[in-house]
Amino acid sequence: MSSESSGNMTPLAARPLFMMRLLVGPLQTIGGPAGAGRRVGGIPGGRFDGEKLRGVVLPGGADWQIERSDGAIELDARIVLQTDDDALIGMTYVGLRHGAPEVMARLGRGEAVAPSEYYFRIVARFSTSDPRYQWLNSIIAVGIGHRLPEGPVYLVHEIA
Template sequence: MKLDVKPLVTVGETPGSFRRIGIVPSGTFTGERLSGKVLDGGADWQDVRSDGSTTLDVRLTLETDDGAYLTMAYRGVRHGQKDVMERLARGETVDPSEYYFRTLVTFEAPVGKYGWLNGIVAVATGHRFPDGPVYSVFEVR
């Protein structure tokens, strides 16, 4: 899955953390059992912790190639050495092996062809590129 993300909205310091929000206007996903596009309206609520790590809380609406609507939600964490995270924050291309980026994914789907998604948990590895993140999503069996 590849997401397009608008420039981050910086809320700033809050009582809990430093808050940023990434608005997701579009994206695509392809896989063995489903493919399609990410619809406008998703968001990535990020907390930048005092240790420099970032937690993510994301909700997306997906439309499959055959017209089904699904929801996808995931929480995760991204962290690495301070200089690596600073390079990412500046929008530089950083090799994904230089930082940790993992999420826990759940779905909601209508009964029928994609109903199997309601009964799974998935994990994803993420890679942050200047134009948005790319995820490889795997069902946990």
């Protein structure tokens, strides 16, 4: 691509934002018009820690999932972060987790699986009215996930 057609755009850069560990309750299959692949898991809590913000994930969030016919899992989650200095931040993210059928089966049984054996990525947005964290309203974040039996761990990065 020539510099003329790219308009000399700034290359993408990522800065670490935080690491987040979530607890996820048992998945409940709810089905739907597309088949039995729709399921939801409550998120009773968690923790996030980073250089610019840290705190807890409040109970009440949910992770809506679709298990596709190819074995991939599409994620659609909504949670509320409460910082250690008492700000409330809404976080929504969509994601995709997939791997070889035997790897996905092991994950489904709650077995330990190395993150290098499967693909697990999210795209996140934030919403807050707290003036200390309003900068979050104007960023896109991406994360790399690892699924543990009790819930996922994400390394979340701000895209600059």
